[in-house]
Amino acid sequence: MKTYQQFINGSFVESHSKEWMEVENPYTGEILSRAPKGDADDAYAALEAAKKAQAAWAATTASYRAGYLKKMADLIRSHRTELAKTLASEQAKIIGLAQVEIDFTADYFDYYAGWARIYEGEIINSDRPNENIFLFRKPIGVVVGICPWNFPFFVMARKVAPALLTGCTIVLKPSSNTPNTTFEFAQLVARLDLPKGVLNFVSGSGKTLGNALVKSPITDMVTLTGSVEAGQEIIRTSAENVTKVSLELGGKAPAIVFADADIDLAVKGVLDSRVIFSGQVCNCAERAYVHASIYEKFVEKLAAAMKSVKYGDPFDPQTIYSSQIDQAQQTKIDEMVIRAKAAGATVVTGGKKADTKTGYFYEPTLLTTCRQDMEIVQKEVFGPVLPVLPFTEYDEAIALANDCEYGLTSSVFTTNINTVMQSIKDLSFGETYVNREHFEGMQGFHAGWRKSGIGGADGKHGLMEYLQTQVAYVQF
Numbered sequence: 001m002k003t004y005q006q007f008i009n010g011s012f013v014e015s016h017s018k019e020w021m022e023v024e025n026p027y028t029g030e031i032l033s034r035a036p037k038g039d040a041d042d043a044y045a046a047l048e049a050a051k052k053a054q055a056a057w058a059a060t061t062a063s064y065r066a067g068y069l070k071k072m073a074d075l076i077r078s079h080r081t082e083l084a085k086t087l088a089s090e091q092a093k094i095i096g097l098a099q100v101e102i103d104f105t106a107d108y109f110d111y112y113a114g115w116a117r118i119y120e121g122e123i124i125n126s127d128r129p130n131e132n133i134f135l136f137r138k139p140i141g142v143v144v145g146i147c148p149w150n151f152p153f154f155v156m157a158r159k160v161a162p163a164l165l166t167g168c169t170i171v172l173k174p175s176s177n178t179p180n181t182t183f184e185f186a187q188l189v190a191r192l193d194l195p196k197g198v199l200n201f202v203s204g205s206g207k208t209l210g211n212a213l214v215k216s217p218i219t220d221m222v223t224l225t226g227s228v229e230a231g232q233e234i235i236r237t238s239a240e241n242v243t244k245v246s247l248e249l250g251g252k253a254p255a256i257v258f259a260d261a262d263i264d265l266a267v268k269g270v271l272d273s274r275v276i277f278s279g280q281v282c283n284c285a286e287r288a289y290v291h292a293s294i295y296e297k298f299v300e301k302l303a304a305a306m307k308s309v310k311y312g313d314p315f316d317p318q319t320i321y322s323s324q325i326d327q328a329q330q331t332k333i334d335e336m337v338i339r340a341k342a343a344g345a346t347v348v349t350g351g352k353k354a355d356t357k358t359g360y361f362y363e364p365t366l367l368t369t370c371r372q373d374m375e376i377v378q379k380e381v382f383g384p385v386l387p388v389l390p391f392t393e394y395d396e397a398i399a400l401a402n403d404c405e406y407g408l409t410s411s412v413f414t415t416n417i418n419t420v421m422q423s424i425k426d427l428s429f430g431e432t433y434v435n436r437e438h439f440e441g442m443q444g445f446h447a448g449w450r451k452s453g454i455g456g457a458d459g460k461h462g463l464m465e466y467l468q469t470q471v472a473y474v475q476f
């Protein structure tokens, strides 16, 4: 069993709390490691280090800072196999997907390194004849990054890369379920001559360590990826110091399948959404609306596809998905399905915990006879469960899709270009995918509407989150 330490001010140090959290492999039940259960003193030490380092770091050039991002990408690539195994073990992510996440993360560091010579300020026309108005973009300062367990390595990079490039320093907290890949990365980073305090990694619970990081007056910005409930709590806590927040929260993405859709493509897109990483992906389709004329055919094909999905050992190359992250998540899914059945849902396939020797599995589940107001249609499940509802009119489909407190992503399947453009216009979501699976690119902008978040990540607009403006009026 490995023991990790907090990474503060360039060194691995013991937590002030002297308490530990055990990290379990959800598939085997094996205890893989113990990580510090950090407290408010750890938060203070990490934030102090980040504060002390920030001015000197911001005074370097962006291309100098980009050099470190490129080195991080290289280190990840040269350890890609070990990192993928660590990731697959700590969260039962199938090894193929874990490898994709590791490789994508290396590319992500390279991508933001490429922004060093691209982002710029502005010169604005003045109302006075002899005046220039300059808009400078300056780093926001000390950033606190708080990560979820579902894509712990990639989401870490999503916060670290833009923060460091723009001249911010950062304290990053992984989820208690999945600190291993983050601390393995910390050990790689420790080999670099990165100035002390620029990048700090601390583990602990959200309620104790996370809260102390958010509450501190040292913190200039909090970027959280997590649940709506954690986002709401962070808004409340950050109110005292009016700290900037950037929140990427939950989703309940709709997929609309129109009468003229390529049904096999739609079945594949929706199936992939529900079974990838056991349905534990914020942006994937969690409810489908299918035109009445193809509804039966769609349900039949999707049910057959779901029945053939192989779940099991994350290291078996044949496995499509593995265990849920923990027993609590498995129980939550099961209870939601039980309540859906009681409210009138019909189970076409699945509908129960899977009978496996190890792990916390849930069967791929397809539900019909659901109503729009049911919990299973309105609330995030985060498991391999899909309610499918019929519609007859275009306006009805759009209204049903938009009728949700979340607004992260959406998708449409159609072969009519007018329907494509009209639905992009009418859907109220941060992202819309057409005739494809839900998954964003690093050059886009991943930002949820409504309760799915504030601000966003990736691309040019994600970089801007870490910059604040200063406008200078220069009369000559």
Ligand code: NAD
Residues within 6 Å of the ligand: 146, 147, 148, 149, 150, 151, 173, 174, 175, 176, 204, 205, 206, 207, 209, 210, 211, 214, 224, 225, 226, 227, 228, 229, 230, 231, 233, 234, 248, 249, 250, 251, 281, 282, 380, 382, 408, 446, 448, 452, 453
């Ligand atoms: P979670 O909200 O339970 O935890 C996320 C992180 O927040 C953890 O590190 C946790 O310790 C911390 N935290 C919790 N309460 C806190 C508090 N009061 N103060 C400070 N920190 C606190 O979420 P999770 O279960 O790890 O992840 C699953 C959720 O994340 C789902 O709802 C999913 O939709 C969402 N998610 C969203 C995106 C996105 O891009 N929008 C991406 C991945 C996951």
